[in-house]
Structures are given as C-alpha cells and as structure tokens.
Amino acid sequence: MTELLLDSNIRIFVNFSMALTIFLIRILRVYMIKLFFQEEFIDLRNIQCIQALQRAEALLNNGHVLIRRSFISRKLFFCHESRGFFTIYEAKNTKNEEESMSSFFKDLGALAEYCRNNLVSVVPPILAGTWVHFTFGDLICTKIPFFITQQFKAILQAGVDVRDLDAYWVSSSSWYFINHFSSSSISRIFLGCDENDHIEPSSPRAVAALFKETKEKVLSMRENLEIYKHKWSLLNGFED
Amino acid sequence: MHWSEARDIIRKWREENARNSIELVELWEDILKPKAYKLGDEHYLVLEQVCTAAFDCNRLDVATDCLQVLSSKFPGSVRIALLQVLHLEALERYDDALNLVDSIIKRDETNAAPRKRRVAILKAQGKTVEAIKDLSEYLKVFMVDQEAWQELCELYLCEQEYGKAAFCMEELLLHNPHNHLYHQRLAEIKYTQGGFENMDIARLYFCQSYKLNPKNIRSLYGIFLSSANVAASQKCTSSKKKEANQLSVWALKQINERYRDARGKNDEALDSLENNLGLLHLNSTTS
Numbered sequence: 001m002t003e004l005l006l007d008s009n010i011r012i013f014v015n016f017s018m019a020l021t022i023f024l025i026r027i028l029r030v031y032m033i034k035l036f037f038q039e040e041f042i043d044l045r046n047i048q049c050i051q052a053l054q055r056a057e058a059l060l061n062n063g064h065v066l067i068r069r070s071f072i073s074r075k076l077f078f079c080h081e082s083r084g085f086f087t088i089y090e091a092k093n094t095k096n097e098e099e100s101m102s103s104f105f106k107d108l109g110a111l112a113e114y115c116r117n118n119l120v121s122v123v124p125p126i127l128a129g130t131w132v133h134f135t136f137g138d139l140i141c142t143k144i145p146f147f148i149t150q151q152f153k154a155i156l157q158a159g160v161d162v163r164d165l166d167a168y169w170v171s172s173s174s175w176y177f178i179n180h181f182s183s184s185s186i187s188r189i190f191l192g193c194d195e196n197d198h199i200e201p202s203s204p205r206a207v208a209a210l211f212k213e214t215k216e217k218v219l220s221m222r223e224n225l226e227i228y229k230h231k232w233s234l235l236n237g238f239e240d
Numbered sequence: 241m242h243w244s245e246a247r248d249i250i251r252k253w254r255e256e257n258a259r260n261s262i263e264l265v266e267l268w269e270d271i272l273k274p275k276a277y278k279l280g281d282e283h284y285l286v287l288e289q290v291c292t293a294a295f296d297c298n299r300l301d302v303a304t305d306c307l308q309v310l311s312s313k314f315p316g317s318v319r320i321a322l323l324q325v326l327h328l329e330a331l332e333r334y335d336d337a338l339n340l341v342d343s344i345i346k347r348d349e350t351n352a353a354p355r356k357r358r359v360a361i362l363k364a365q366g367k368t369v370e371a372i373k374d375l376s377e378y379l380k381v382f383m384v385d386q387e388a389w390q391e392l393c394e395l396y397l398c399e400q401e402y403g404k405a406a407f408c409m410e411e412l413l414l415h416n417p418h419n420h421l422y423h424q425r426l427a428e429i430k431y432t433q434g435g436f437e438n439m440d441i442a443r444l445y446f447c448q449s450y451k452l453n454p455k456n457i458r459s460l461y462g463i464f465l466s467s468a469n470v471a472a473s474q475k476c477t478s479s480k481k482k483e484a485n486q487l488s489v490w491a492l493k494q495i496n497e498r499y500r501d502a503r504g505k506n507d508e509a510l511d512s513l514e515n516n517l518g519l520l521h522l523n524s525t526t527s
Binding site: 043044047048051052054055058059062063065066067070 | 350380406410417423441448
C-alpha cells in the first residue's frame with residue numbers, strides 16, 4: 001500500500017489552530033476560576049485539628065521522656081471522656097455530617113458551587129471538543145512514528161471510520177483529546193498555576209473526603225493514645 | 241566585594257533565618273543598593289529583609305525607604321502591613337501598632353505571623369500577663385509552634401510560674417527528645433521549683449542532658465547540686481540517699497577533672513573551687 005501524504009496546510013490550519021485554541025481555553029479557565037473561587041478553603045478549625053494531630057503524634061512517639069503526671073495530663077487533653085479535644089472534635093463532626101448530608105441538596109449555596117465547578121471544568125472542553133469535531137472531525141492530521149496494534153484504532157482514529165487505514169494515523173478529534181489532557185503541564189509553565197490546584201478542595205466531594213480523612217486519623221490517634229502504655233524512660237536511663 | 245557575592249550572602253541569611261542585622265544593613269547600603277535593579281524579583285525579598293534589619297538597629301531612614309518602595313509595589317499585602325506594624329513599634333507607638341495588628345488578624349484569621357507580632361508588642365510594653373494570655377490563645381490553635389512554646393516558657397519564667405513553664409518546656413521536649421539543652425532547661429526549672437520530688441526529677445533530667453552531651457558542664461553542676469539536695473532531704477529513703485550521694489561525689493569528681501584538664505595542674509584554684517562548691521551545698525541545704 002502506498003504511503004499516505006498529508007497536505008502540509010494541515011499543519012498550520014488544523015494542528016496549530018487546535019493547540020492555540022486549547023491554550024486559550026486554559027487561560028480562560030484559569031481566569032474564570034480566579035473570578036469564581038475566591039474564598040479560602042482552609043479555616044482555623046482545620047489548622048487546629050491538623051496541628052493537634054501532629055502534637056498527639058509527637059506525644060505518642062516521644063511521650064517516654066515525660067514524667068507520668070505530665071503525660072497523663074496531655075493524654076487527658078486529647079481524649080478526656082467529655083472534654084478531650086478529639087472527643088469534642090468527633091462529636092462535632094458527626095453532628096456536622098448529619099446536617100450536611102441532609103442539607104446538601106437543599107442548600108442552594110452548595111448547589112451553586114457544584115454548578116460553577118461544572119461550568120469551569122467541564123463546559124469549556126466540551127464546547128471546544130464539539131467545535132473541533134464539526135470543523136476538522138474527518139481529518140487525519142498526524143502520524144505516530146512507531147507501529148502500534150489495531151486495537152488502538154478506536155482511540156486514535158475517532159471520527160474517521162476507514163477500515164484499511166494503518167493504526168498509526170491519528171485523527172483530529174483524537175489529537176484534540178491528547179492535546180487537551182497533556183496541556184495542563186504546559187499551562188503550568190506559562191501561567192504559573194494549574195486550575196486543578198484550585199478546583200480540587202472547593203468541590204464539595206473533595207471537602208467531604210478531606211474531612212473523612214482527618215476524622216479517621218483523629219479516631220485512630222485517639223485509640224493509639226488510649227492504649228499507649230507510658231513508661232518514663234529516664235528512670236533507668238542513666239548509669240555512670 | 242562584588243554585588244553578586246553580597247546577594248548570595250544575603251540570600252543565605254534569608255534562607256537560614258539568620259538575623260545579622262548590622263552587617264545586613266551595611267551590605268545593603270555599601271554594595272547592593274546601587275545595584276538593586278539587577279536583582280530582579282529578588283529585590284523585594286531583599287527589601288523586606290533589609291527593612292526588618294534596619295528596624296533592628298534603629299536605622300529608620302533605611303527602613304522607611306524600603307517600606308515606601310514595598311508599599312507602593314504591593315498595596316494591601318499582609319506582609320507589608322506587618323512591616324508597618326514594626327515601624328510603629330520602632331516609633332514606640334504601641335497602641336497604633338496594636339490596632340493595626342488587630343485589623344490584620346481580622347482580615348486573615350489563619351495567618352500566624354500577626355498573632356505572634358501582637359504578643360511581641362505586648363511583651364515590649366511590659367504587659368507580660370496579657371502577652372501570656374494572648375500567646376496561650378494562639379497556642380490553642382497553632383499547637384505545634386515550637387518557637388511560641390519557647391517564648392511562653394520564657395514569659396512564665398518572668399512571672400515565676402515555674403509549673404507552667406515546665407509544661408511548656410516539656411512540650412518542646414516532646415518535639416526534640418534529643419536536645420540536651422531542653423533537658424537541661426527543664427531540669428533547671430524543676431530544680432528552681434524545689435521540693436523533694438521536683439529535685440529528684442531535676443536530677444534525672446540533668447543526667448539525661450549530660451548523657452546526651454557529655455561536654456555540658458552546666459548539667460554536670462546540675463547533677464551535683466540536685467543530687468546533693470536529694471541526699472540531704474529528710475524524705476529520702478536510705479538506699480536512694482546512698483545512690484544520690486554517690487552521684488554527687490562522682491559529679492564533683494568529673495567537674496574537678498574537667499578543670500584540671502582545662503587549667504593544667506593549678507591546685508590552688510581547684511581547692512577554692514571545691515570550697516565554693518561546698519559552700520553552695522551548705523547554702524542550698526539550709527535554705
């Protein structure tokens with residue numbers, strides 16, 4: 001079979017314009033994020049909890065340097081039955097969780113957040129994808145410089161349904177997706193930040209996951225402290 | 241000195257958090273200031289650093305120059321606002337400084353720096369009790385801030401609240417279990433608190449400190465004094481008394497050897513040292 005020869009104009013009119021569009025959309029998204037998500041995610045309570053966890057860990061690891069009374073007083077600070085830090089944290093958290101679960105869909109604020117998230121992260125790529133599909137959808141625009149199996153045809157030649165075409169030709173729709181998913185590192189170089197950095201913590205699901213994570217940590221830390229057997233290491237720690 | 245060398249030195253100090261204020265201001269004025277445009281973005285970091293250093297050595301002219309450049313470049317920045325607080329402090333306008341710090345804290349609750357600044361202002365005014373109150377509020381949230389624990393310890397010592405100071409020191413010890421100075425400090429606090437139990441604890445911490453760093457002569461003295469004290473106490477059981485006595489004799493011997501090594505064989509001085517230590521011992525048991 002003779003080698004296909006691509007029109008060199010494809011380079012300028014398809015590949016270049018596609019890359020440019022993707023890049024412009026990246027920029028647009030970064031600014032949209034700056035517009036929509038201004039509120040800081042970390043609040044005082046979170047900092048407190050994280051630092052408390054660190055402190056408890058230090059107590060677990062090095063509690064043996066303290067005398068018994070000091071150790072117990074710190075342990076009580078963390079896990080006293082009614083007034084301990086972790087106990088209060090857990091009680092508050094379960095209450096919060098119940099509230100947030102029931103009110104998540106009622107709460108317009110959360111819903112708006114969800115919509116904005118979608119608006120920023122999902123809609124622009126879809127629009128651009130549709131545009132590419134309708135404008136250059138049936139074009140072959142590049143070639144992979146090595147041989148790959150026929151199974152890749154479905155991925156690499158979306159939009160071009162030619163049975164006899166070799167698998168290493170790439171259609172423009174597929175080229176768009178490849179470009180789209182690989183452009184985040186390029187945009188990080190040019191814009192100094194990535195939109196994912198902003199989006200992740202703001203989405204309600206991510207927040208819930210983060211809370212769950214700290215909650216689990218608190219729970220395990222509390223249990224560890226409860227079963228930790230304190231022994232002052234200095235009592236037999238010195239000999240002349 | 242070439243300007244790039246000066247830049248490297250200043251960069252190193254900045255990264256190591258070294259203060260060296262006087263040298264820093266000199267470097268800035270003599271070498272770096274005319275070449276400041278060559279620094280690029282680092283210029284502003286250097287300006288911030290120089291500004292703090294200038295406040296340190298009361299060079300208000302340098303500081304206000306830096307501050308002007310910075311505040312025209314970054315209006316509304318929290319870091320610049322903190323520098324302005326420093327300026328007010330340097331002018332001893334503490335009330336204005338406090339107001340400004342409060343407004344910064346209100347703007348960004350999660351920022352630790354202005355809260356610490358507030359404590360520093362209160363301390364500068366001599367309001368130790370209020371500073372303690374503020375700092376403990378701060379530590380309720382930022383509870384692994386070792387610097388803050390250390391400062392709180394100092395403040396409690398100023399107020400002679402030895403029990404609470406010991407608590408702060410223990411907190412530091414938890415994070416640095418191998419720092420002999422923290423062990424020694426805790427032992428000193430316990431020793432100052434007095435009483436048989438505390439004295440015994442002090443003895444053990446002194447021993448640990450000495451074990452971690454056998455060159456620590458202060459803990460050696462500590463071992464001697466605290467074990468002598470324990471031995472002299474009436475609550476002491478006889479076996480413990482024996483052990484403590486042995487320990488104090490051993491510590492005294494170590495101290496003597498140390499002096500002998502350092503001074504050569506100058507017996508006269510050593511005799512007087514022993515006499516003095518004996519006096520110290522007597523004083524501590526009678527008091």
